Amino acid sequence: MDFGFTEEQLAAVEAAKSVLSGVAVDGVPSPALTPGAVAEDFDRALWRKLADGDLLSLTLDEAYGGAGLDPIALCLVLREAGRVLARVPLLESCAGALAVQRYGSAPLRERLLAAAGRGETVLTVAANGRSGHDGAELAVRAQRVDIGGTDGGGFVLDGVQTGVPWARSCDLVLVPAHTADGAAVVAVVPLDADGVAPAEQVSTSGERFAEVTLDGVGVPATDVLDADGAWEWLRQALTVGTCALALGLGEAVLGMTSAYASKRQQFGYPIATFQAVAVQSADRYIDLRAMEATLWQAAWRLSTSASGPLPVAGDVAVAKIWAAEGVRRVVQTAQHLHGGFGADTDYPLHRYHAWAKQWELALGPAAAHEEALGDLIAAHPLTT
Structure with a gap:
């Protein structure tokens, strides 16, 4: 059995090394004791280079402008990003897009994935806090409701998710929530939507996180991943x-x-x-x-x-x-x-x-x- 990486996966590694080679690690003060050492936003210039190198669309299907590779290829790129402490939501945005590709509705995939692969739409995921495997343990509640003019109705979200990475700079957040019967769903929520209130938090690494409060946030059913698993x-x-x-x-x-x-x-x-x-x-x-x-x-x-x-x-x-x-x-x-x-x-x-x-x-x-x-x-x- 061949346990080696494929040519496509190795090509992704080389592309990542090329893009990330210019990331400065030396001479950057530690955020632990140096106020203002970390920028207000993530590294947009690096984000653009990752998009231009087709690294943000790596795991997306060809129909959405991607290369159709698997999570192994993404992990190879993330490994290179970890070496230089790349200040970009690479993991959150790519994993969120891949989840939408696997479990999202056709309208959501068409609206979101190509833009995410081009780096134009940036995703994050509210995965910290009380986020166990059992839906009943999730901190946000999702109540199914009828939304006027929306086929299939939708959900109303209430609750708080803490420690959401890059939330002050991203466009959409994937929020796990529990329904009345204890099932877990994932809602794709615009961070500027009515009822969404991000409060400033700072991570151990010094980056800007947020505690996101959702108060009666309506999400159409097409924007909710409600498939089992x-x-x-x-x-x-x-x-x-x-x-x-x-x-x-x-x-x-x-x-x-x-x-x-x-x-x-x-x-x-x-x-x-x-x-x-x-x-x-x-x-x-x-x-x-x-x-x-x-x-x-x-x-x-x-x-x-x-x-x-x-x-x-x-x-x-x-x-x-x-x-x-x-x-x-x-x-x-x-x-x-x-x-x-x-x-x-x-x-x-x-x-x-x-x-x-x-x-x-x-x-x-x-x-x-x-x-x-x-x-x-x-x-x-x-x-x-």
Whole structure:
């Protein structure tokens, strides 16, 4: 069996490297201690380059101007974005568009997807907060109603979603909500719609997030993904994409640490030659390889719907456990081996540390996914 990437997937990686090669990481102050270090908006110039390089339409069908690739290709691009801390809603917009393509109505697909692939319409997803697999756990309520002049009626949304990434700069937000019978639906809501009120929040990485309040927001049925499994699939896609971002970040940090340890001398020798330093670096390399293996397993299951001893949610949980724990250990070791230099807010390691913490906790920390994995194993006992 061939476990290698396809020519199309590798071409996407090369295109991403070319576009992202100009992203500056050095010389950018850390947002943790430097007010105003992060711009009010995401990197629009980079967004335009990603669109021009056909990277925003990568997973869309040819009918919408895309290349028709799978989530594995998106994760390969996200890995490169994580290496340079690309300040764009690449994961949220692409995963949201792919969910619309899989589960959305024909009018919604026609209206939204081509524009999203060209970068003209930017999506985000309200996936943080209380957003479990069970619809009853979702923080927003969706009540089915008749909307005058709208075929099929619609829904009215009420509730609050916290920590919505890039919400101050995006056009549409995909909001998971629960219905009266406990089912989960995903509504596509304009952020400037009546009844939508985003309040300013700042993420651990220093980026602008928002707490989005929805008060009697009407959404036509054509703009709601109400098929079984739509929200679960979207949440899994976001989680796997976060693992890809964390992997790219971790690889960049380990490379940064190896370069520093090779130059930094103590007692007349590079500290990289000391056994204690070499062992710690080797342990972090093993973490990254485990993060990579579990990421591609989860991305493959998500892309192919292949069967396994557990549902795909099990592979996603394993990938997020490794991503969360692994990226935390990588940046902690980097800080330790850099000594006081790692605490310099003008040195890029400080920014990587802040972003690593953001992705470690996004969509649930390792402990939450360990609990979810335990529940899956209990519900699907393995037999020999």
